[in-house]
Amino acid sequence: MGSSEIGWKLEDHPKLPKGKVVAVVVLDGWGEASPNPYNCIHVADTPTMDSLKKGVPERWRLVRAHGTAVGLPSDDDMGNSEVGHNALGAGRIYAQGAKLVDSALASGKIYEGEGFKYIKECFEDGTLHLIGLLSDGGVHSRLDQLQSLLKGASEHGAKRIRVHILTDGRDVLDGTSVGFVETLEDDLAKLREKGVDAKIASGGGRMNVTMDRYENDWGVVKRGWDAQVLGEAPYKFRNAVEAVKKLREETKANDQYLPPFVIVDENGMAVGPILDGDAVVTFNFRADRMVMLAKALEYEDFDKFDRVRFPKIHYAGMLQYDGELKLPRYYLVSPPEIERTSGEYLAYNGVRTFACSETVKFGHVTFFWNGNRSGYFNQEMEEYVEIPSDSGITFNVQPKMKALEIAEKARDAILSGKFHEVRVNLPNGDMVGHTGDIEATVVACKTTDDAVKMILDAIEQVSGIYVITADHGNAEDMVKRDKKGEPILDKNGNVQILTSHTLQPVPLAIGGPGLLPGVKFRKDVPDGGLANVAAMVMNLHGFEAPNDYEPTLIEVADN
Numbered sequence: 001m002g003s004s005e006i007g008w009k010l011e012d013h014p015k016l017p018k019g020k021v022v023a024v025v026v027l028d029g030w031g032e033a034s035p036n037p038y039n040c041i042h043v044a045d046t047p048t049m050d051s052l053k054k055g056v057p058e059r060w061r062l063v064r065a066h067g068t069a070v071g072l073p074s075d076d077d078m079g080n081s082e083v084g085h086n087a088l089g090a091g092r093i094y095a096q097g098a099k100l101v102d103s104a105l106a107s108g109k110i111y112e113g114e115g116f117k118y119i120k121e122c123f124e125d126g127t128l129h130l131i132g133l134l135s136d137g138g139v140h141s142r143l144d145q146l147q148s149l150l151k152g153a154s155e156h157g158a159k160r161i162r163v164h165i166l167t168d169g170r171d172v173l174d175g176t177s178v179g180f181v182e183t184l185e186d187d188l189a190k191l192r193e194k195g196v197d198a199k200i201a202s203g204g205g206r207m208n209v210t211m212d213r214y215e216n217d218w219g220v221v222k223r224g225w226d227a228q229v230l231g232e233a234p235y236k237f238r239n240a241v242e243a244v245k246k247l248r249e250e251t252k253a254n255d256q257y258l259p260p261f262v263i264v265d266e267n268g269m270a271v272g273p274i275l276d277g278d279a280v281v282t283f284n285f286r287a288d289r290m291v292m293l294a295k296a297l298e299y300e301d302f303d304k305f306d307r308v309r310f311p312k313i314h315y316a317g318m319l320q321y322d323g324e325l326k327l328p329r330y331y332l333v334s335p336p337e338i339e340r341t342s343g344e345y346l347a348y349n350g351v352r353t354f355a356c357s358e359t360v361k362f363g364h365v366t367f368f369w370n371g372n373r374s375g376y377f378n379q380e381m382e383e384y385v386e387i388p389s390d391s392g393i394t395f396n397v398q399p400k401m402k403a404l405e406i407a408e409k410a411r412d413a414i415l416s417g418k419f420h421e422v423r424v425n426l427p428n429g430d431m432v433g434h435t436g437d438i439e440a441t442v443v444a445c446k447t448t449d450d451a452v453k454m455i456l457d458a459i460e461q462v463s464g465i466y467v468i469t470a471d472h473g474n475a476e477d478m479v480k481r482d483k484k485g486e487p488i489l490d491k492n493g494n495v496q497i498l499t500s501h502t503l504q505p506v507p508l509a510i511g512g513p514g515l516l517p518g519v520k521f522r523k524d525v526p527d528g529g530l531a532n533v534a535a536m537v538m539n540l541h542g543f544e545a546p547n548d549y550e551p552t553l554i555e556v557a558d559n
């Protein structure tokens with residue numbers, strides 16, 4: 001459908017007025033779980049969020065934020081920011097990258113597309129490089145997809161393959177990197193038996209090497225570039241299992257933060273720098289932490305760091321990572337076509353929007369919210385503000401992050417009278433939760449609660465409406481559990497800290513003086529998920545949602 005054929009005008013809601021200020025607050029990584037010592041939200045002092053839960057029962061509920069409710073392959077998949085914010089903003093459930101790549105690999109269609117044909121042109125004389133996150137986390141990538149791609153690429157003629165690994169420990173338990181590298185090494189050995197020259201060429205921890213996002217710290221991407229493209233790194237090893245084991249031991253870094261390393265041959269030469277005539281595939285399906293590398297690999301004009309050498313390669317992403325920038329130009333699997341998002345409708349219908357977060361989550365309430373599209377729909381109607389995040393630190397040392405600064409910006413936007421929607425992401429529960437530091441995560445949760453209070457106070461002053469929710473769980477459960485829900489202990493009797501997201505539902509609270517007294521949650525959408533929130537927010541702005549949006553969660557009783 002071309003945009004001119006779309007009927008952008010939304011119907012008026014029969015009962016709800018227009019012109020109210022609606023604050024939409026996404027608490028990143030804030031799920032609902034039973035109270036226990038590993039539930040940092042429970043342990044923290046959170047009077048504001050507690051009062052919403054204990055307040056009007058018809059205005060607080062849980063919504064699904066994981067698995068099929070957000071377009072992931074199965075209900076064993078935890079939620080994440082990309083799919084969560086996509087669902088919140090788009091109001092519909094799209095088959096997400098993980099699922100699309102699964103199907104393209106299963107059917108073999110991945111090998112028939114333009115993207116694969118493009119990289120295949122290098123197979124005769126060049127090397128195929130695969131760069132991405134090595135784990136089964138299913139948030140940015142999946143090991144089984146890499147395995148399948150390795151097999152498929154070799155069957156389709158790749159003779160020399162180099163894998164550049166990024167160790168995880170964030171979406172999976174810390175320490176699991178060793179096992180993933182061993183599995184990959186087994187696969188590569190099998191390929192070598194078949195005559196394919198296949199090796200791991202470089203590596204490093206995802207948060208230290210390559211996978212920065214929203215341009216918070218180009219140094220991260222540069223460290224990756226030096227290892228992957230130039231074959232240079234402070235650590236050199238003959239094999240990758242040894243590299244990961246030694247670096248964990250010697251530098252005491254966890255999987256997320258391993259320093260960059262290259263694998264060298266018997267003469268000390270890097271086994272797989274990226275050279276003219278090579279093909280490169282970034283095998284993560286998720287966009288945010290691949291966009292920066294994609295720019296470095298693709299853009300002729302580039303001034304973010306000195307690339308030293310800019311090899312002439314054929315580069316394809318697993319997916320196209322940015323629909324607006326059309327980046328990268330070539331990709332193996334078409335991304336979900338997320339269109340007619342709520343933000344675009346609201347801009348057409350006169351709703352003025354302000355969106356804000358700090359750098360590490362800025363794209364969540366803009367890019368992901370708008371269906372993986374950077375930029376404004378209509379600059380006259382929207383203002384996006386990014387508060388610079390601290391860089392070069394792990395957030396357990398700064399658990400307050402910029403939450404209060406974000407709340408101040410939201411407050412000022414609410415009080416300014418210039419906006420009808422003020423949308424923010426408060427990052428703390430998630431970003432600090434990912435460090436696995438329980439004490440710091442408790443501080444993170446308290447700070448989030450303080451920030452929510454500031455926003456609610458401003459809404460009170462302008463007789464507005466608030467919508468408080470989250471994109472997925474994280475801080476509410478910081479320990480790995482067995483099937484019965486009991487914490488799992490390691491061989492030393494210590495609990496295994498869970499740095500990842502969870503499968504928990506998230507809270508959804510509505511209220512504020514501007515909300516008509518008869519507005520309450522419907523009882524007939526018990527399985528409602530994040531995708532149902534968009535229609536509700538449109539209602540709160542005085543509009544009916546488009547017919548194909550997931551149903552709204554509210555009704556208006558006459559009283």
Ligand SMILES: O=C(O)[C@H](O)COP(=O)(O)O
Pocket residue numbers: 028029079080081082139140170171289430434
């Ligand atoms: O990229 C990350 O930080 C994690 O893999 C997932 O966290 P997010 O989905 O909350 O960004």
Ligand SMILES: [Mn+2]
Pocket residue numbers: 028029080081082084430471472
């Ligand atoms: Mn998130």
Ligand SMILES: [Mn+2]
Pocket residue numbers: 029081430431434474501
């Ligand atoms: Mn997260």
